[in-house]
Amino acid sequence: MWYLCFHFFSELQVDVGFNRNITLPVNSITIYGAAWPPSPKNHPYSFEWSKVFSPANSKAIIAGQHTALLSLSNIDVPGVYGLKLTVRSEASYGHGFVNVTVFPAVRNNKPPVAVIYPKFKEITLPIQKFVLDGSRSSDDDKIVKYEWELVAGPLNYYLKKKTNPVLQLTKLDPGNYDFKLTVTDSDGVKNSTLARIKVNKAMDYKPVALPGPDVLLYLPQNSVVLNGSGSYDDNGIVRYAWTKLHGSPEIADMQGTTSPVLHVTNLVEGHYVFQLNVTDTAGQMASATVTVVVQPEDNKPPKAVAGPDKDLVSPDDSTFLDGSSSSDDRGIVSYLWRKVSGPNSFVMSGAKTSQLKLTKLKLGTYVFELIVTDDRGLQGKDTVNVFVKKDDNKAPVAKINGDVTVKLPKNEAVLNGSLSSDDYGIVRYEWTRSSNSPAIATILEDSDHKPILRLAGLVVGKYTFTLKVVDQKGLYSVDKATITVVKGDAMENLVEVKIDTQGHTFTNQNKMNLLTTISLSLGISGDKIKIDNIHEINSGGISVVFYIVDDNGKVQKGAEIVSTLKSKAFKNLNRKYWIVAIDTYLCHNNCSGHGVCDNLSKRCVCNSFWMENFIKAGIQGQSNCEWSILYVIIICASCVIAIVSIIWFILYCCRRYVQNVDFYEEFFIESCFKIL
Structure with missing residues (x-):
């Protein structure tokens, strides 16, 4: 059975042609395949193309894989592409191979460009x-x-x-x-x-000689080192030469005259000049000089300062003595404390230092001496006393120099408590103001903790101050004094001129010109004008306050001065200064007996249930408190009632008139109809 199958399966001859070659950028090719013998009409051959090998990373595309005509496109990588064609039928089979060699694109070479940087x-x-x-x-x-x-x-x-x-x-x-x-x-x-x-060629600059700074010596120091190693040259220095110039003292020993550093010894008092010569590799030379001034010894003895005396009260039996404030022009090299006199019973430590500690002192007076020595052996001495007393302290005694009376416009006062005393010394002063004293007053420079109390800004009234003094043991004593402030003649007659200018622009020359103009306007000499104060106003501008005295020193009435200035000199003054107002410094308006006048605004502050008669104030230009608010309310209410009544009466009469007219018109019409 196997034999029969093999016998009837025949082999086909497949022809795909010769191997092909293409060169990029051509990237596609078509290949035709055929088989022998030809296929029967009722049984056609089947074709199948496959890729056997190809260059790596190739993205070539095969089309027509199952037909006799193959298309290979999108060829992007040079190399050899191996293709296989398989042809078969029910009883036959065959295959063939073909290679497609793809060469890289032929490059159009451009010549290289040679570049050198920099040119x-x-x-x-x-x-x-x-x-x-x-x-x-x-x-x-x-x-x-x-x-x-x-x-x-x-x-x-x-x-x-x-x-x-x-x-x-x-x-x-x-x-x-x-x-x-x-x-x-x-x-x-x-x-x-x-x-x-x-x-x-290299630039060869001249060398620079630097022998160092000038030197000042004081005998017995008689040697110095001069350093010229700071000299320099671009190619190097090959020779150094030190010389002492003519005119310098003959006595001096020099070592290292051909080296950068010169050692000079055995100098004597005088003025030395040394010259340094340097030579470079090209033989170029440079020189510079340095001065050494030798002065005679100017040593002064040290000044010993043993410190202030010490007061001890038994059972306190120890203290420190400080000599660190001692001084010398050359410096202190040693300290020495010793007892000169006093009880033998005591213990001291640090006798060779600047501070001496004393303990276990007994009653009596000790005298200690401090000896300080400088580096030349000169000495200075000072003594200090240490008093050790029994505790018999007494309370201090507070004492004020007495009561003080101040007349305005002067508003400053001084209470002197420096006469207070104590056997061991007062350590604290305290000034206090009584609760019923006026609150208006300024304590200057924290003087309420000093022996002398200084006050400013006083007002009319009576100030009572208590001075309390306290000693080292806490014992104290008190004393009282009174400052009575009253209005003086000048206070009631002060005149105020308000000027619209800034304080820093009003110079002393401006003040003198103003006083000259006022004196000429009043027909008096300038020394009769007494300036009380010049101050800035919160609302802007400055205020010049003064008063006038006659030949006998009597203060003239301020209201008359104001009236004269306003009538004769206001325009003249106003041409030179921006004068806002001229008035008495204190307000003399009695406000109709129903209020008080404000000194700053010169207007009345009325009492309760009273108000200003604005009609009179507008005519006379002076504030007042003439009208009673109760009477004004009653009068206003009466006026309102009267006005309302008059209006009602007029409306009533008009209405009656209209009613009568309507009646006569109706009667006339009816009569006419009856006649017709």
Whole structure:
């Protein structure tokens, strides 16, 4: 049975033609396959194409896999593509192979471009290294070879063969160098370019000599070190030479005269000048001088300060003595404390330091001496007393210099409590104001904790102050004093001139001009005008307050002064100054006996149930409190009632008149109809 099957299965001859070759960018091909013998009409062959191998990453597309005509398209990767065609029927079978070789696209080569950076460079020695960069050369494919050569240059310079993109140059001599770069691409095409380097000789500058700063010495110091190592040159200094110039003292020993550092010893009092000469590699020289001044010894003895005396009250038996305030022009090198006199019983520590600690002191008076010594052996001395007393402290005694009376416009006062005393000293002063004293008053400079109390801004009334003094043991004593403030003659007759200007622009010359104008207007001498104060006003401007005295020193009435200035001099003053108002400083208006006048605004502040007669105030220009609010209400209510009554009566009469007219018209019409 197997034999029969094999015998009737025949092999077909499959023809797919010769292997094909294509070159990109052609990326498709058509292949036709055939079989022999031809297929019977009623049993056609079946065709099947398959890809046997292909280049990696190929994205080629096969179309017509089950037909005799195969299309291979989208060929993107060069290489060999192996294809197999299988033909079969019910009783026959055959296959064939074909290769499609794809060559890469033929490149249109462009010549390379040789580039050297920089094209020209000028350098100055001692720069010995330089780089020419040829890596910026380019080609459409790639550069496979770089060749550098020296075209022109100094005779003694030789350039070895260089094949790197970057040429490093060293040990260049002065002169002009022309370098050529030749680049070769993958197709063997070459291109060249040139670059020039100009090398200048090194600039050799003169050296600079620096012998160091001038020196001031005081004997017995008689040596100095002069350092010239700060001298410099661009190529180096090869020789140093120190000399002492003519005119310097003859006595001096010099060591290291050919080195950067000079040691000078055995100097004497005088003025030395040393010169440093330096020479560089080219033989160029430079020099500079340094001065050494040697002065005689100017040492003064130290000043010992043992500190203030100490007062101790038993059982306090220890204290410190401080000598750290001692001083010397050269510095203190040692301290020494010792007892000069006093009881033998005590203990001290730190006798060789600036601070001495004393303990276990007994009743009596100790005297200690401080000895300080400087570095030249000179000494200074000072003594300090330590008093150790029994505790017999007595209370201090507070004492004020007495009561004080102040007459306005003066509004300052002083209470002196410095006469208070205590056997051990007062440590605290306290001033307090009594509760029934006026609250208006300013304590200046925190003087309520000082021996002398200073007050300002006083007003009319009686101030009572109590002084309390306290000693070191807490015992205290008190004393009282009274400050009585009354109105003076000048206070009642002060005149105020308000000027519309800023305080910082009103100079002393402006004040003198104002006083001169007022004195001329009043026909008096300038010394008769007494300035009380000049101050800024909260609402803006400044206020000048003054009063006038006659030849006998009597204060003249302020109201008369104001009237005279307003009638004679106001316009004259107003031409020179922006004067807002001239009036008495205190308001003298009695406000009709029903209020008080405000000194600042010069207007009445009426009592309860009273108000201003604004009609009279408008005519006379003076505030008042003439009208009773109760009477004004009654009069206003009466007027309202009277007006309402009159209006009602008029309306009533009009109504009656209208009614009568209507009656006569109706009667007349009826009569006419009867007649007709």
